[in-house]
Each structure stands twice: as structure tokens, then as C-alpha cells.
Amino acid sequence: VRPKSDRVWTIRHWPRPLVLALCGLLIPGIGLVDYLTGMEASVTVIYLLPIALGTWALSRRTGLLLAVASVLVWLIVERIQAVSYSHPLIQCWNALTLLIFFVVVVLLVSVLGRSYEWLEEKVEERTAELLSEIAVRSKAEADLARANAELSQSREDLMHTLADLRKSHAALQDTQLRLIQAAKMESVGRLAAGVAHEVKNPLTTIMMGIDYVEQLPQARDEATAGVLKEQRDAVLRATAIINELLEFSTPGELHTQPEDLNAIIERALGLAKYELTKRHVVVARELQPDLPALPLDRNKIEQVFVNVFINALHAMARGGTLTVRTYATPAKPNANADAAADAQGAGQDRIGASVEVDDTGPGIPEEHLVRVFDPFFTTKAPGKGTGLGLSIVRQIVHMHGGTVDLANRAAGGARVTVRFFTTGAERS
Amino acid sequence: MTKKKIMAIDDEPGVTRLIKLNLETTGLYEVLAVNEPESALAQARQFQPDLILLDVMMPNLDGGEVAAQIGADPALQAIPIVYLTAAVTKKEVGPQGKFSGGRRVVAKPITLKELTDCIEATLQERGPC
Numbered sequence: 001v002r003p004k005s006d007r008v009w010t011i012r013h014w015p016r017p018l019v020l021a022l023c024g025l026l027i028p029g030i031g032l033v034d035y036l037t038g039m040e041a042s043v044t045v046i047y048l049l050p051i052a053l054g055t056w057a058l059s060r061r062t063g064l065l066l067a068v069a070s071v072l073v074w075l076i077v078e079r080i081q082a083v084s085y086s087h088p089l090i091q092c093w094n095a096l097t098l099l100i101f102f103v104v105v106v107l108l109v110s111v112l113g114r115s116y117e118w119l120e121e122k123v124e125e126r127t128a129e130l131l132s133e134i135a136v137r138s139k140a141e142a143d144l145a146r147a148n149a150e151l152s153q154s155r156e157d158l159m160h161t162l163a164d165l166r167k168s169h170a171a172l173q174d175t176q177l178r179l180i181q182a183a184k185m186e187s188v189g190r191l192a193a194g195v196a197h198e199v200k201n202p203l204t205t206i207m208m209g210i211d212y213v214e215q216l217p218q219a220r221d222e223a224t225a226g227v228l229k230e231q232r233d234a235v236l237r238a239t240a241i242i243n244e245l246l247e248f249s250t251p252g253e254l255h256t257q258p259e260d261l262n263a264i265i266e267r268a269l270g271l272a273k274y275e276l277t278k279r280h281v282v283v284a285r286e287l288q289p290d291l292p293a294l295p296l297d298r299n300k301i302e303q304v305f306v307n308v309f310i311n312a313l314h315a316m317a318r319g320g321t322l323t324v325r326t327y328a329t330p331a332k333p334n335a336n337a338d339a340a341a342d343a344q345g346a347g348q349d350r351i352g353a354s355v356e357v358d359d360t361g362p363g364i365p366e367e368h369l370v371r372v373f374d375p376f377f378t379t380k381a382p383g384k385g386t387g388l389g390l391s392i393v394r395q396i397v398h399m400h401g402g403t404v405d406l407a408n409r410a411a412g413g414a415r416v417t418v419r420f421f422t423t424g425a426e427r428s
Numbered sequence: 429m430t431k432k433k434i435m436a437i438d439d440e441p442g443v444t445r446l447i448k449l450n451l452e453t454t455g456l457y458e459v460l461a462v463n464e465p466e467s468a469l470a471q472a473r474q475f476q477p478d479l480i481l482l483d484v485m486m487p488n489l490d491g492g493e494v495a496a497q498i499g500a501d502p503a504l505q506a507i508p509i510v511y512l513t514a515a516v517t518k519k520e521v522g523p524q525g526k527f528s529g530g531r532r533v534v535a536k537p538i539t540l541k542e543l544t545d546c547i548e549a550t551l552q553e554r555g556p557c
Contacts, residue, residue, distance in 0.1 A: 196514055197485055197515065199514075200514030200536040201438075201442075201443055201514060201536065202440075202442070203536070204440075204443050204446075204514075204536040204538060205440065205442035205443050205445075205446055206537070207537040207539055208446030208447060208449075208450050208537075208538075208539075208540065209446050211450050211539055211540035211541075212446060212453065212540075215450075215453055235537060239537055243517040243519060246516075246517055247517065247519070
């Protein structure tokens with residue numbers, strides 16, 4: 001229902017005593033004016049004003065009473081004026097006619113009032129219905145908004161869960177790959193140790209046999225000496241392969257101490273100098289001078305970079321440029337030791353170092369990129385490589401807690417990126 | 429000049445045969461080849477070598493056990509023993525070998541020159557053996 005404050009303030013809402021007093025004053029007032037001015041008969045309709053007011057504002061009964069009162073006042077005024085045709089019977093007849101007229105008016109006003117009330121009730125009912133519908137709709141909208149919010153939240157939760165699941169799946173895949181890799185490496189290690197032992201004994205026999213034959217007089221002619229030299233070279237090559245296998249399967253312990261990474265790289269470049277010169281490869285150094293000292297096994301890291309450089313050289317058959325770049329890098333996230341280093345004032349960006357080795361060769365075919373660190377994977381001609389060089393690189397770098405990646409560069413050629421962290425060797 | 433007596437113990441007959449052939453060809457050594465490590469102690473007592481070349485990984489009795497038996501014999505314990513093994517690389521021990529646990533360890537395969545250098549160096553040192 002519409003609140004009272006919202007209702008239109010009409011004459012029907014006037015206070016009852018006020019309306020009665022107004023009507024009570026109007027009727028004698030009109031009679032007095034009638035007496036003083038001698039109004040025309042037609043003007044007597046002015047009495048309808050209080051009658052209609054009383055009927056409309058109060059009730060039909062009040063209207064009838066006011067009609068009777070008006071007729072009585074009119075009759076009294078008529079009697080006092082004593083007009084020429086004022087025969088009592090005629091006056092009574094006129095009064096009766098007037099009363100009937102007033103009563104009809106009262107009835108009409110009353111009907112109009114009731115219709116007005118009925119309409120007003122209907123309007124109020126409809127308004128109440130509309131307000132109720134609006135309230136229901138508002139509630140439904142609020143419910144819908146809440147449901148939407150819950151749905152959005154659920155969707156967000158679902159997306160988070162999905163992202164977590166994807167992350168877990170990726171981590172699981174990584175772990176699985178590492179497990180497969182570890183199992184493979186273990187098999188390779190066992191195989192390598194066995195092969196090394198079984199092959200080295202026959203190699204010893206062959207080597208000693210060559211030594212023996214070389215001392216015989218028949219070995220002094222040029223052809224025999226050439227054959228024996230080739231045999232010796234073959235034994236030495238086979239021995240080198242076996243030694244690589246052994247090294248791969250039993251990399252030994254790390255003997256780390258704080259090292260200058262740039263100095264190790266310079267020594268590795270020195271070791272590869274002969275090959276660099278022979279293959280007409282120019283070295284471009286971009287070494288950051290103030291790298292943090294890193295806990296490294298100098299000999300093993302030298303071996304890492306010699307392998308990386310030789311691998312890059314083999315990709316540049318017609319010469320080229322070997323770019324070696326070093327720079328400080330942020331430490332691994334979530335490493336407690338890194339936090340300790342920060343607490344001691346070491347900048348987070350100073351506690352690791354990266355090395356990039358770029359070649360200007362043809363790059364690595366995409367399908368080979370995932371296998372380059374696999375043991376025995378090689379794209380070189382048979383007898384030209386064991387496929388263990390980069391495997392050993394990765395093994396040694398991992399022993400230091402570092403990472404190694406190989407990727408093609410947009411400008412052409414390949415890039416090997418090796419990263420070391422101050423906490424890597426401590427963990428290993 | 430008295431020839432140095434070398435005892436070569438290896439389960440691989442080809443290895444001991446070639447060691448014997450090569451060393452004896454130099455005219456400086458007399459070599460006894462032993463392919464059954466179980467009989468090494470008895471043969472050593474009989475042969476009384478100046479130096480023993482000993483393989484490490486052998487079936488039934490490995491080089492370490494043979495060395496322990498020889499070291500426990502008062503008549504033999506002063507004889508220097510050189511381990512000749514495929515378990516190490518030249519990169520690890522160098523061409524002349526490396527002392528480990530008081531004994532020289534040499535990597536296979538080995539050339540005649542490396543072997544004679546090693547034998548001579550060990551015979552001159554004698555100390556740790």
C-alpha cells in the first residue's frame with residue numbers, strides 16, 4: 001500500500017470539524033446575502049456549494065442534512081422578505097422542489113465520491129501490486145547478481161584450479177622426463193664402465209702388439225711403418241672414446257673454490273686456440289669485468305667450455321666468429337642461501353653469472369634441439385664424434401647446480417647459455 | 429747386467445703375453461706372465477720378482493686381494509706393485525701413473541715406453557712400495 005505521505009492532499013482529507021464549520025458558516029452567510037440583496041431565484045444554486053462540499057468531503061448523510069438546512073434557511077429568508085407571490089403553499093412547494101433538487105445533487109456528488117474512492121482504491125491496489133512486483137523483481141535481480149558473482153567466483157576458482165593442474169601436469173612431465181633421463185644416464189654409466197673395462201684390455205694387447213711389431217726388422221720398411229702408425233692412431237682414438245665414456249659415467253667429485261669465471265674462460269680459449277686458428281675462427285670477447293666469484297671446480301669448468309667451444313667450432317667449417325659473453329645474473333628464486341646473501345648486503349643481481357657462446361654456423365635443426373644433450377647423440381660423421389661432449393657439459397654444469405641451454409639465434413647460428421649460481425655447488 | 433724380474437698378473441693372456449714379449453725384447457727384463465690370480469702368491473714366492481704389474485679387475489680374486497696377500501707375506505712385502513688397470517684414465521693418473529694407497533696406478537692401454545718409464549721410476553723410488 002502506498003504510504004500516506006505519498007497520497008495527494010485533496011479536499012476529502014480536510015479535517016471534519018473544519019468542513020462542518022465552513023459549511024455551517026456558508027449556509028447562513030448565503031441566506032444573509034440573499035436577505036440583504038434579494039438575489040434572483042436562480043442564484044439559490046449557490047447553496048449547492050456547501051452542500052456539495054459537505055457531501056464530497058464528509059458523507060451523503062451530511063450532504064442531506066446540509067441540503068435540508070439550506071432549504072430551511074432559504075425558506076426563512078423567503079418568509080422574512082414576504083414577496084408578492086409568497087403564498088405559504090407556493091413557498092412550501094418551492095422549498096420542496098429545491099430540496100428535491102439539492103437531494104439529487106447530493107446523490108450525484110455522493111455517487112461521484114464513491115466512484116472516486118473506488119478508483120483511488122483501485123489505483124492504490126495496482127500501485128501496491130506494482131510496488132510488490134518491483135520488490136520481487138528487485139529481489140530477483142539481487143539474487144541474479146549474487147548468483148552471477150558466485151558464478152564468476154566459481155569460474156575464477158576453476159581457472160585457478162585449471163592453472164594449478166596445468167602447472168602440476170607440466171611439473172609431472174618434467175619430473176618424468178628427468179626420471180627417464182636419470183634412468184638412461186644410469187644405464188649409460190653402467191654400460192660405459194663395463195665397456196671401458198672390456199675394451200681397454202684388448203686395446204692394451206693391440207697397443208703392446210704394435211710396440212712389439214715396430215721393433216721387428218720387417219717393420220722398418222715405409223709401408224709397414226705407415227700401417228703400424230695408423231693402427232696406433234686407431235688405438236689412441238678408441239682409447240679417447242673409452243676415456244670419455246668413463247668420464248661420463250664417473251664424473252668424480254667436485255673440488256670447488258671461489259673462481260673467476262672470466263679467467264677460466266680465457267684458459268679454455270687458450271686450450272682451444274690451436275683449433276680456432278686452424279679453422280679460421282675469430283673470437284669476440286664480451287666479458288663483464290666484475291663478475292662475482294663463483295664456487296667452481298676449475299678443471300671441470302674448463303672442460304665444459306673447451307667442449308662448448310669445440311662444438312661451436314665444428315659448426316663453423318668455413319670459419320666464422322665465436323662470441324663469448326659473460327654477465328652477472330640474478331640468483332635462483334627460493335634459494336635460502338640467496339636470501340642470506342641479500343641480508344649480508346649482496347645485491348640480488350650480483351650472485352650468479354651467465355656465459356653465452358654464440359657461433360655463426362648454420363644453427364641446429366629444430367628436431368635435434370631436444371636431443372643435443374643426450375648421450376651418444378651426434379650429427380657428425382661416424383668416427384668424428386662420440387656424442388658425449390655436450391652430455392658431459394650438462395653433467396658437470398648440473399653438478400655445480402647450474403643450467404645449460406642450447407638454442408638457435410634469430411640472427412643465425414646457435415647459442416649455448418650456461419648459468420652458474422653462488423649456491424649451486426654448495427647444494428651439489 | 430742382471431735383468432730385472434717383472435711379474436705380470438692379468439687375467440687377459442694377450443696382455444701378459446705382449447708385456448712379456450715387449451719387455452724381454454728390450455733385453456732389460458725377465459718377465460713371468462700369470463693369468464690365474466689365485467696362483468699369484470705361490471708363483472711370486474718362487475719367482476721372487478723385483479716388481480709386480482698387477483691388474484685390478486679380475487674374476488675370482490681382484491688385484492686388491494692379490495696385493496693384500498703379497499703385502500702380508502714377509503718375504504714378498506717389499507716388492508713394489510704397480511696396478512695396471514682399465515678403471516682409470518691417463519687424464520686422471522697421467523702417463524707415469526699416480527700413487528694411490530701407497531701403490532702406483534697406471535691406466536690401460538699403455539705403450540711400451542710408458543711401461544718401461546714407469547717400471548724404472550718405480551724401481552728407483554722403491555720407497556712407498
